[in-house]
């Protein structure tokens with residue numbers, strides 16, 4: 001069986017997903033796309049042998065679309081995902097599920113009312129071989145009881161429109177999800193600690209920032225967010241347990257030793273670093289659909305991550321620790 005996918009949003013990540021779905025994911029075909037940038041949509045459609053349609057609603061309604069991949073900007077995700085639920089079509093929605101917790105609750109309520117899980121959120125780190133190893137070390141008890149973690153999330157640079165709060169809602173949201181998943185707990189409180197500003201940060205960008213996440217299990221995570229580090233894309237972490245630690249480094253281990261120095265490659269960007277994770281995410285989604293199930297990161301995960309990111313923004317603005325208040329978790333996500 002071939003899963004026929006419609007793609008809404010063919011920008012940076014949408015076009016990457018179209019290429020992966022049409023050339024590297026067995027059992028999938030991209031049949032229809034939409035983007036407000038129509039030229040780009042046409043180009044991407046042609047590359048995959050798909051149709052470029054006049055609206056995202058047309059993609060959701062198309063007879064030759066079994067499932068939808070939403071890769072439009074975050075603000076329009078809730079409306080588009082709720083339309084997919086109403087049409088009875090499974091949807092893989094890129095993160096964030098929504099740009100506010102209230103909007104994410106809208107999606108949650110629509111999916112709960114439909115009575116079944118049909119939404120997956122694009123937290124692809126859960127498919128990354130390195131993070132999967134970290135999780136196994138925790139669940140297999142290799143490091144004893146997990147107590148705390150340190151993480152760094154550095155980008156070489158960001159576009160001019162990027163603001164410090166976007167580092168929390170667009171970048172750190174990945175750490176928010178991944179540590180909920182690794183520790184099997186919710187985040188109860190968040191504090192954004194101001195840090196001396198890099199002299200190389202553009203405009204009024206507040207960078208770097210230190211984010212402290214407190215989990216309901218008592219674990220504490222420190223996340224350094226530095227979106228303007230200049231040297232590469234560097235995502236690492238170390239989880240400290242009662243009898244050991246497990247750390248995740250950049251995946252390439254080739255080292256060059258020459259002229260009295262040892263050097264290792266640092267990935268250039270997220271496309272390079274997480275390429276295997278994006279591919280595995282899509283393969284698992286398509287395989288699940290073919291078997292009649294959706295079991296990746298859920299609407300609840302998308303909602304919880306958005307609620308924590310929102311609390312982080314409040315902490316940053318108000319200069320204080322902020323408790324995260326979540327709505328009761330529906331049984332659908334038990």
Ligand code: NAP
Pocket residue numbers: 008009010011012013014034035036037040056071072073074076094095096122123124170270
């Ligand atoms: P992008 O390059 O700006 O692409 C988004 C595209 O959607 C643009 O072509 C945009 O057109 C178009 N668009 C605007 N409104 C739309 C609508 N109502 N319906 C359909 N398309 C619409 O952004 P991107 O980097 O691909 O990001 C897209 C989403 O993926 C974001 O939510 C982002 O956070 C997420 N993302 C996730 C990861 C990850 O690691 N999982 C990585 C990157 C991005 P205009 O430019 O003309 O507005």
